[in-house]
Amino acid sequence: MPDSVMTLDMLPVGKNARIVAVDWASLVEEEALRLRALGVDVGSKLSVSHRGVFGGADPLALRVGRMTVALRRAHARAMQVKLLENGLESGQ
Amino acid sequence: MSRWHKAALVGNPNAGKSALFNALTGARQKIANYPGVTVERRGGRMILPNGAPIELTDLPGSYGLQATSPDEEVTRKVILGELAGEPAPDVLVIVLDASNLEQHLVFAQEVIALGKPTVVALNMIDLAERDGLVLDPKALSNALGVPVIPTVAVRRRGLTELGEAIAQAEGHAGDAPHPRARLDLAERRMEAHAIADGVIISESAKHRLHSRMDDFLLHPWLGPVFLLGLLFVVFQAVFAWAAPLQDGLEGFVGLISDAVKGAMAPGLLRDFLTDGVMAGVGAVVVFLPQIIILFFFILVLEATGYMARAAFLMDRMMAGVGLSGRSFIPLLSSFACAVPGIMATRSITDPKDRLTTILIAPLMTCSARLPVYAVIIAAFIPNRPVGMVGLQGLVLFGLYVFGIVGAMVVALILRRSVTKGAASGFIMEMPKYQLPRLRDLGLGLFQRGWIFLRRAGTIILQVNIVLWLLLNFPQAQKGQDQVDASFAGHIANGLAVALKPIGFNRDIALALIPSMMAREVAVSSLATTYAVAAGDDDTTAHQLSAQLQKHWSLPTALAFLAWFVFAPQCISTIAVTRRETNGWKWPGFMLAYLFALAYVFAGITYWSAVALGF
Numbered sequence: 049m050p051d052s053v054m055t056l057d058m059l060p061v062g063k064n065a066r067i068v069a070v071d072w073a074s075l076v077e078e079e080a081l082r083l084r085a086l087g088v089d090v091g092s093k094l095s096v097s098h099r100g101v102f103g104g105a106d107p108l109a110l111r112v113g114r115m116t117v118a119l120r121r122a123h124a125r126a127m128q129v130k131l132l133e134n135g136l137e138s139g140q
Numbered sequence: 141m142s143r144w145h146k147a148a149l150v151g152n153p154n155a156g157k158s159a160l161f162n163a164l165t166g167a168r169q170k171i172a173n174y175p176g177v178t179v180e181r182r183g184g185r186m187i188l189p190n191g192a193p194i195e196l197t198d199l200p201g202s203y204g205l206q207a208t209s210p211d212e213e214v215t216r217k218v219i220l221g222e223l224a225g226e227p228a229p230d231v232l233v234i235v236l237d238a239s240n241l242e243q244h245l246v247f248a249q250e251v252i253a254l255g256k257p258t259v260v261a262l263n264m265i266d267l268a269e270r271d272g273l274v275l276d277p278k279a280l281s282n283a284l285g286v287p288v289i290p291t292v293a294v295r296r297r298g299l300t301e302l303g304e305a306i307a308q309a310e311g312h313a314g315d316a317p318h319p320r321a322r323l324d325l326a327e328r329r330m331e332a333h334a335i336a337d338g339v340i341i342s343e344s345a346k347h348r349l350h351s352r353m354d355d356f357l358l359h360p361w362l363g364p365v366f367l368l369g370l371l372f373v374v375f376q377a378v379f380a381w382a383a384p385l386q387d388g389l390e391g392f393v394g395l396i397s398d399a400v401k402g403a404m405a406p407g408l409l410r411d412f413l414t415d416g417v418m419a420g421v422g423a424v425v426v427f428l429p430q431i432i433i434l435f436f437f438i439l440v441l442e443a444t445g446y447m448a449r450a451a452f453l454m455d456r457m458m459a460g461v462g463l464s465g466r467s468f469i470p471l472l473s474s475f476a477c478a479v480p481g482i483m484a485t486r487s488i489t490d491p492k493d494r495l496t497t498i499l500i501a502p503l504m505t506c507s508a509r510l511p512v513y514a515v516i517i518a519a520f521i522p523n524r525p526v527g528m529v530g531l532q533g534l535v536l537f538g539l540y541v542f543g544i545v546g547a548m549v550v551a552l553i554l555r556r557s558v559t560k561g562a563a564s565g566f567i568m569e570m571p572k573y574q575l576p577r578l579r580d581l582g583l584g585l586f587q588r589g590w591i592f593l594r595r596a597g598t599i600i601l602q603v604n605i606v607l608w609l610l611l612n613f614p615q616a617q618k619g620q621d622q623v624d625a626s627f628a629g630h631i632a633n634g635l636a637v638a639l640k641p642i643g644f645n646r647d648i649a650l651a652l653i654p655s656m657m658a659r660e661v662a663v664s665s666l667a668t669t670y671a672v673a674a675g676d677d678d679t680t681a682h683q684l685s686a687q688l689q690k691h692w693s694l695p696t697a698l699a700f701l702a703w704f705v706f707a708p709q710c711i712s713t714i715a716v717t718r719r720e721t722n723g724w725k726w727p728g729f730m731l732a733y734l735f736a737l738a739y740v741f742a743g744i745t746y747w748s749a750v751a752l753g754f
Contacts, residue, residue, distance in 0.1 A: 078208040079565045084325060085203035086569060087243055091326075097351065098358040101456045102195045107465065107566055109358060109452060114240045117572035118452045118465070123565060130365065 053133040056124035057108070059096050065129035067092045074126045083123065087112045093132070144195045146227060147186070147306055150219060150251055151235035151456055152244050153572040154203030154445075156263045158182075159293040160235055161198035162580050164302070169583075186448075188307045189300055197229065204325070210486045219251065231309045232258045233302070236289070238275060239268035239572070241339060245326070245332035248284070253322050257309040258286045261302055265290045267572070272344035283335045294577045353573055357446070363453050375438045375540060376533055378430050378510070386428035394424035408612070415671040416608030421601050421664065428589060430514070431507040434476050436581070443576035447472070448568060450695055452545070455566045461548050464488075464554030464566040467497040473549070474504035474590070475540075481506075482720055492561035496554050498515045498717060502708050503547035505540045507592075508659040510611045512704050513539055515663050519685040520697040525727060543705050558729070603654045603661055604668055611672045623650070623673045643699040643746030647691060652709070659709050695749035702745035706738035 059065050065089050073081045088094070089111065097116060098109035108124055110117045149157045165184030182198040199218055200211035207213040215222065221228025234251055236244040252258055260276055281288040287305045291298035316520055323331060357363050397418045404410040409609075441447045447469055455465030466488050476480030481501045488494040505513075521532050555561075609626035623629045623646075632650035639649050647669055655662035663684070670687040688697070708714065708731055717727040 050552070054651070076490075076562070076565065079567055081206060082203070082489070082567045083210045085208075086567070087246075087329065089326070095363075098360075099453075100360050101364055101453055102360060104360075106459065107242060107455045109570060113242050114621050115243055116350075116500070117505060118448075118566060118568045118570055120455075120459075121564050123567065 053128055054131070056096075056110075056127040056129050057105070057121045059098055059124075059129055059131070061096050064093065064095050064132040066132060067094065067127050068130045069128040071126040077121065077122060083119065086117045087115065088117060088119070088127075094129075143744055144185075144193055145231070145310055146195045146197065146229045146617035147231040147310075148199050148218060149233050149235055150199050150205055150215060151201065151249075151352055152237070154569060155201065155235040155237045155244060156293055157198055157201065157235045159502050159577060159580055160261060160263055161196065161290060162583055163296055163299055170459040181268065186303070187330045189303045190307050192307065194306065198409040200413055202247065204247055207488050209549070212416055219256075228256075229275060231256065231306050232256050233306065234258060234260045234286075235263050238261060238262050238265040239271050239273055240518055241275075241280075242329075245335055247327045248285065248567055249323065252284055256746070257312050259302065259305045259309050260284060260288045261298070262290045263290050263293060266292045266295065266297075267574070271580060274341040276339050276341050280335065280339045283338060290419060294579075295712075319522065330548075352574055354449070354570075356578065356641075357449050358452060363449070364683070367450055367453050374434070375531065375537055377437070378433050380533070381433055382429035386426045389426045389428070390422075393426065411672075412605075412608060416604055417601065418476045419664070419667045419671045421597070421604065422667075425593070426511075430510050430593060431476070431592050432585055432589050434507055435509075435585055438473060438476050439473060439581055439584045440576050441472075442459060443574065443580065445571040445573045448570045451566075451568060452570065459554055461551040463493055463496060463551055464490075466566060466568065467493065470497055470501060471504050474501040474506060477504045477506050477508070478504065478710065482713065482716050485720070489567070490561070492555075492559045494557045494613045495721065496551050498550050498720060499554060499559075499726065499733075500547040502710070502713050502734060503543045503550065503706065505543045505705070505708075506659075508540075508710065510662045511660040514698050515666075516688070516701055519688040520692075520694055539701060539705060546705065550733075550737075604664055605658050607654050607665055608668055608672070611669065621673070623647075628653075641694075642703070642743040643696045643750075644703075644742070645691070645696065648696070648700060652707075654691070655709050656709050657709075659704060659707075660710070662704075694754045695746050696753070698749050699742040701745035703738045705743040706734050706741060708734040 053068065056065075056067070067088070070090055075083070085091070092112055094110050096108055096110045097111045100106060100108075104120045106119060107118050111118065143665040149161055151157050161184065164186045164713060168186075169182060169184040177488060184196055184198075186194050187194045188194055197218070199215045202212040202215040204212070205216045206217070207216050210424070217223040217233065218226055218229070225514055234248045248260065260280070262275070262280065265275065268275060275290075277288045277290050287309070289298050289302045289305050290471050291302055293299075357366060397414050400418070401410065404413070421547055441450070450472070451465035451468045453465075454468040458524075467485075470481045470484040470488070472481075473484050478501045481504065482498050483499070485494045485497045488497060517532050517535055521535050523530055523532050525531070526534055533553060607628060610631075611623060611626045613627060614625060616622040616625035621629075624633075628650055629646070631653065632646050635653065636644065636646045639652075644652075647666065650669055651662045651665040654665050666688070667684045670684065670691070692700075714727045714731065717730055718724060
């Protein structure tokens with residue numbers, strides 16, 4: 049289902065998704081390291097819990113595992129996520 | 141034993157390491173720097189249950205041995221024994237957040253794989269229980285192959301057991317390490333999930349409170365409004381709550397001064413003690429309550445986990461001037477003091493970002509400006525109500541805003557010129573909300589208050605003694621003004637020529653020279669100057685406010701306030717900038733641009749006020 053795959057910045061608030069691909073090369077090396085250290089990596093299950101201030105779209109707060117991690121839309125754009133239905137992979 | 145054995149606390153940020161460190165060492169702490177780098181080193185003595193002392197260090201929070209910041213670099217080097225002058229710890233104490241094992245076990249496995257004697261503190265186990273998690277520490281110990289002690293630092297739970305485990309691990313210090321497979325990051329993360337699954341016995345509803353608080357505090361509209369309101373309350377409180385305490389301290393200093401006057405014969409020594417020492421140091425010490433209150437709020441915001449939310453809310457705005465939300469925490473700390481603020485920039489990974497933040501940190505209104513602002517505002521701004529708040533509080537708030545706006549404009553210009561570079565990112569963990577621990581708060585406030593008093597007792601006292609000497613020699617002839625006759629007067633008269641165009645008089649020039657050491661010295665210098673000038677007959681000699689009203693016009697007072705929004709008159713800030721930037725280039729740049737802005741804005745203020753007929 050190709051319409052269930054999108055970049056992370058397009059993921060609606062509150063929807064569960066899994067990261068399927070990350071364009072690490074488009075990120076600064078330290079930032080890529082930091083993201084991976086915080087558990088934002090291929091295979092991670094996450095949801096967007098908060099987004100933006102005063103109507104803007106930046107930054108994003110992600111729920112990853114038991115943590116909340118803040119990042120910018122520019123980072124989110126480098127990540128492909130797959131929408132999960134009721135927390136399960138679609139098609140399972 | 142040639143030296144004390146050493147243990148170090150390691151773990152992710154927000155594992156509760158510092159609270160555990162405080163609980164284990166009590167007040168036996170020493171805060172210093174690691175040799176050669178500017179990362180703060182927190183060390184202390186811990187007495188093990190067997191009576192032997194051990195030196196415990198609290199290493200900077202780290203996500204992995206592959207460092208992405210100067211902080212993490214220090215942790216890595218200390219653990220591996222690569223930092224010159226810092227012997228490797230004999231025992232590593234890994235601190236885990238019991239309610240976030242999947243994350244914290246990733247770094248823990250990396251540390252355990254080093255094969256050093258290791259003990260795990262399964263910390264904040266009470267918060268995990270509150271979140272509905274039931275854990276099996278034995279299963280964790282089996283999976284990791286090292287002892288695991290459940291702890292609650294704040295309730296001192298598990299501290300004895302942890303001490304015993306450290307003593308036991310220390311006994312095995314010479315043993316051959318257990319061979320363990322070294323896994324890569326992805327493998328460690330999978331393993332962390334597997335271990336956590338085996339350790340978590342049961343799990344019920346969780347995190348509801350936190351996400352509800354975030355729904356309000358990170359709300360796109362309500363969140364920023366709440367933050368602004370909070371900051372306003374903080375700055376009003378700094379002024380209003382401190383007032384009665386300050387009056388008390390002022391009265392106390394006056395009593396001592398009167399007692400000395402009564403007990404000693406008139407003469408140079410008596411004048412030295414009352415005018416030089418007490419008028420000077422006393423004028424600064426009375427600001428201790430305000431500094432304590434400001435640090436109280438900053439420590440509470442940090443301890444509760446709100447500071448990271450504030451960074452999130454401010455990121456958009458900071459991005460507008462080329463910085464990130466990460467710069468917000470150092471800048472907010474700079475409201476207390478630019479020195480810890482500049483040191484806190486270490487957590488900013490991007491070097492250009494960090495440099496910009498360092499350069500604008502002195503524009504945040506630090507607590508040392510409060511004495512200056514407070515004295516001038518009290519003397520020249522009437523205390524009448526404007527709506528819900530007082531005019532004095534409003535002027536103070538305006539000065540804070542002036543500094544912030546100035547900093548933002550400067551950052552914008554710097555990011556397009558001297559610190560030009562790629563736009564910086566913002567990646568940050570939002571810690572769990574927690575109630576601040578009274579003991580840790582008290583300890584933090586005591587440490588900050590002590591630093592301030594030590595400064596008042598050393599630098600400020602010395603500067604005032606020198607100033608008093610320069611003011612009193614050579615002694616005036618009959619009919620001649622003492623200040624005019626003195627060495628200090630001659631120097632100030634020269635400087636006053638340059639400062640005259642911006643409305644500053646000779647007395648201000650005189651106060652500005654010694655206050656290069658620290659801004660609050662300006663207040664004590666003015667107090668000393670007017671006490672010397674007035675002599676013993678003047679009953680208002682020790683009321684600085686009355687003296688200022690007598691000698692200064694309103695435009696001069698306003699220009700003086702504008703000057704101190706910018707003027708980088710703090711030797712500690714210059715020193716810490718030199719250390720953090722490894723050279724004189726950037727502190728030199730900082731001095732030049734801030735003095736230029738101070739001169740220009742004091743001038744604009746003075747001439748505008750004169751033109752408006754104030």
